[in-house]
Amino acid sequence: xxxxxxxxxxxxxxxxxxxxxxxxxxxxxxxxxxxxxxxxxxxxxxxxxxxxxxxxxxxxxxxxxxxxxxxxxxxxxxxxxxxxxxxxxxxxxxxxxxxxxxxxxxxxxxxxxxxxxxxxxxxxxxxxxxxxxxxxxxxxxxxxxxxxxxxxxxxxxxxxxxxxxxxxxxxxxxxxxxxxxxxxxxxxxxxxxxxxxxxxxxxxxxxxxxxxxxxxxxxxxxxxxxxxxxxxxxxxxxxxxxxxxxxxxxxxxxxxxxxxxxxxxxxxxxxxxxxxxxxxx
Amino acid sequence: xxxxxxxxxxxxxxxxxxxxxxxxxxxxxxxxxxxxxxxxxxxxxxxxxxxxxxxxxxxxxxxxxxxxxxxxxxxxxxxxxxxxxxxxxxxxxxxxxxxxxxxxxxxxxxxxxxxxxxxxxxxxxxxxxxxxxxxxxxxxxxxxxxxxxxxxxxxxxxxxxxxxxxxxxxxxxxxxxxxxxxxxxxxxxxxxxxxxxxxxxxxxxxxxxxxxxxxxxxxxxxxxxxxxxxxxxxxxxxxxxxxxxxxxxxxxxxxxxxxxxxxxxxxxxxxxxxxxxxxxxxxxxxxxxxxxxxxxxxxxxxxxxxxxxxxxxxxxxxxxxxxxxxxxxxxxxxxxxxxxxxxxxxxxxxxxxxxxxxxxxxxxxxxxxxxxxxxxxxxx
Numbered sequence: 001x002x003x004x005x006x007x008x009x010x011x012x013x014x015x016x017x018x019x020x021x022x023x024x025x026x027x028x029x030x031x032x033x034x035x036x037x038x039x040x041x042x043x044x045x046x047x048x049x050x051x052x053x054x055x056x057x058x059x060x061x062x063x064x065x066x067x068x069x070x071x072x073x074x075x076x077x078x079x080x081x082x083x084x085x086x087x088x089x090x091x092x093x094x095x096x097x098x099x100x101x102x103x104x105x106x107x108x109x110x111x112x113x114x115x116x117x118x119x120x121x122x123x124x125x126x127x128x129x130x131x132x133x134x135x136x137x138x139x140x141x142x143x144x145x146x147x148x149x150x151x152x153x154x155x156x157x158x159x160x161x162x163x164x165x166x167x168x169x170x171x172x173x174x175x176x177x178x179x180x181x182x183x184x185x186x187x188x189x190x191x192x193x194x195x196x197x198x199x200x201x202x203x204x205x206x207x208x209x210x211x212x213x214x215x216x217x218x219x220x221x222x223x224x225x226x227x228x229x230x231x232x233x234x235x236x237x238x239x240x241x242x243x244x245x246x247x248x249x250x251x252x253x254x255x256x257x258x259x260x261x262x263x264x265x266x267x268x269x270x271x272x273x274x275x276x277x278x279x280x281x
Numbered sequence: 282x283x284x285x286x287x288x289x290x291x292x293x294x295x296x297x298x299x300x301x302x303x304x305x306x307x308x309x310x311x312x313x314x315x316x317x318x319x320x321x322x323x324x325x326x327x328x329x330x331x332x333x334x335x336x337x338x339x340x341x342x343x344x345x346x347x348x349x350x351x352x353x354x355x356x357x358x359x360x361x362x363x364x365x366x367x368x369x370x371x372x373x374x375x376x377x378x379x380x381x382x383x384x385x386x387x388x389x390x391x392x393x394x395x396x397x398x399x400x401x402x403x404x405x406x407x408x409x410x411x412x413x414x415x416x417x418x419x420x421x422x423x424x425x426x427x428x429x430x431x432x433x434x435x436x437x438x439x440x441x442x443x444x445x446x447x448x449x450x451x452x453x454x455x456x457x458x459x460x461x462x463x464x465x466x467x468x469x470x471x472x473x474x475x476x477x478x479x480x481x482x483x484x485x486x487x488x489x490x491x492x493x494x495x496x497x498x499x500x501x502x503x504x505x506x507x508x509x510x511x512x513x514x515x516x517x518x519x520x521x522x523x524x525x526x527x528x529x530x531x532x533x534x535x536x537x538x539x540x541x542x543x544x545x546x547x548x549x550x551x552x553x554x555x556x557x558x559x560x561x562x563x564x565x566x567x568x569x570x571x572x573x574x575x576x577x578x579x580x581x582x583x584x585x586x587x588x589x590x591x592x593x594x595x596x597x598x599x600x601x602x603x604x605x606x607x608x609x610x611x612x613x614x615x616x617x618x619x620x621x622x623x624x625x626x627x628x629x630x631x632x633x634x635x636x637x638x639x640x641x642x643x644x645x646x647x648x649x650x651x652x653x654x655x656x657x658x659x660x661x
Contacts, residue, residue, distance in 0.1 A: 015388050055570070262422055278537070279605070281609075
């Protein structure tokens with residue numbers, strides 16, 4: 001052996017642990033939430049993700065959508081769009097899911113202390129932001145003004161509906177929800193979320209923003225925030241790419257020099273802005 | 282040749298045979314170059330009789346032919362289609378098996394292999410490639426236990442190249458042709474009129490112990506000089522060259538260069554370059570189950586950034602065009618790899634050029650993006 005190589009800490013990083021589902025909630029026609037009760041709770045940071053395996057079907061990366069102060073209950077909110085997410089959507093309490101994680105870099109909730117905080121979610125992008133919302137509410141006094149913008153396609157696509165109501169009634173907590181299309185019974189905003197930025201009270205010179213949603217929405221929102229005067233180094237975006245391993249080995253999630261799985265999924269915007277400008281990178 | 286504190290030794294072909302015998306007696310499975318299917322193929326070997334005696338190869342863009350040499354060289358070829366990646370990082374590997382009994386399922390990981398492999402005839406560029414894969418699979422945040430198991434136990438008998446292939450450019454990548462580190466024993470084949478012998482350099486205690494079991498003598502200063510001349514001749518006869526000191530900046534500042542569109546008209550997205558590349562590490566996983574749904578497995582297999590599936594997320598593939606996929610491969614190999622792992626992902630072995638069915642030449646593509654149409658500015 002020519003050289004000594006580092007010993008391996010977790011021996012089988014690709015092997016999931018079968019973990020029971022303890023609660024299953026349907027959020028909308030396509031979206032569902034379930035809780036897992038891991039045998040050993042592992043602390044996680046808001047914005048981190050797990051790899052979830054549907055027995056015999058496959059494995060996908062899913063952000064944790066629950067409270068990081070209670071890691072013994074791991075909550076995930078998933079939109080059924082492919083074979084694995086659809087199989088996960090057929091589970092019920094008592095079934096098992098293969099679990100690996102948590103992986104990646106989460107939201108800068110510690111660094112944001114003392115700042116005004118803006119959280120902007122599009123579609124299922126609200127799910128990875130929810131642990132940050134829980135965190136901010138729990139440590140409310142440590143932050144300045146807090147504002148959440150949430151955009152969905154239609155009122156029927158809204159997720160976390162009862163919590164949205166709760167947050168709307170929370171003092172010192174601004175929430176605006178916009179849908180792209182709505183019927184006459186919708187009394188909220190219609191359109192994209194970016195125009196709603198101007199409706200939030202915050203100091204652009206002293207604000208940190210966290211964005212998750214479709215890439216086109218991320219780019220538009222980050223641009224609007226920059227225009228409003230928020231420094232690009234204080235804007236954070238969570239990104240999605242194909243992922244097979246979550247440990248920097250499979251190569252699928254590369255984005256320029258970055259691995260979304262281990263350098264992200266949350267990236268500081270000034271480090272990805274130039275890359276985001278290229279098509280098909 | 283020899284380290285300052287250790288004089289080089291010389292062994293004969295019979296000595297090499299004795300070395301192979303000692304390696305195999307030490308519990309190693311010896312793997313080395315053989316002639317199969319009109320190519321140099323790394324496979325199990327038992328003796329020097331299995332080596333490609335008297336064979337060489339002719340390589341160019343999209344072209345590989347074996348040819349006879351005028352001598353009885355055992356390592357007179359450059360590099361074949363395969364690299365040692367095949368043994369260190371299995372092309373197809375079961376990662377685990379899961380069993381389900383009622384509501385309860387359990388996952389049993391595949392145990393890492395316990396074989397001890399001896400790689401015979403490893404070239405300088407290939408050692409560099411192994412070190413590059415080490416940084417991805419062992420020294421980064423997570424360890425691949427299967428790769429690590431094979432790698433830690435592997436014995437490396439290196440060979441200084443006596444011939445540069447038509448697509449070789451290890452000198453440009455500073456990855457060869459001289460074997461400098463990462464070996465147990467390094468050989469330089471000396472083909473002289475009266476004698477066929479090997480200079481031996483020791484790279485580890487295990488290598489020293491092996492040599493002690495083999496008839497050898499101190500190398501003469503003339504032999505040491507002859508060994509130097511072999512390496513210098515190889516270094517000065519590279520089939521390709523590529524300026525490599527500024528590739529990260531060059532390529533990342535040219536992501537919209539028209540050459541990407543041009544190369545996409547030739548590239549077949551066949552994935553050959555990624556499979557023959559000794560550093561390409563991308564894999565995919567396949568989950569399977571039996572008909573009863575009681576037993577499931579996950580397999581890992583080599584994958585390629587040239588496929589559409591590779592970048593698929595809900596809504597479509599991120600890299601839908603051949604242009605974007607070629608750009609991903611080349612910019613990763615030559616540019617972003619440096620950001621990720623501290624070195625280029627290219628070792629200049631030339632395999633991607635030789636085995637490209639349409640002969641796309643990475644050195645030529647870089648030259649085109651650099652904008653030079655002559656070789657003048659490439660003289661380095």
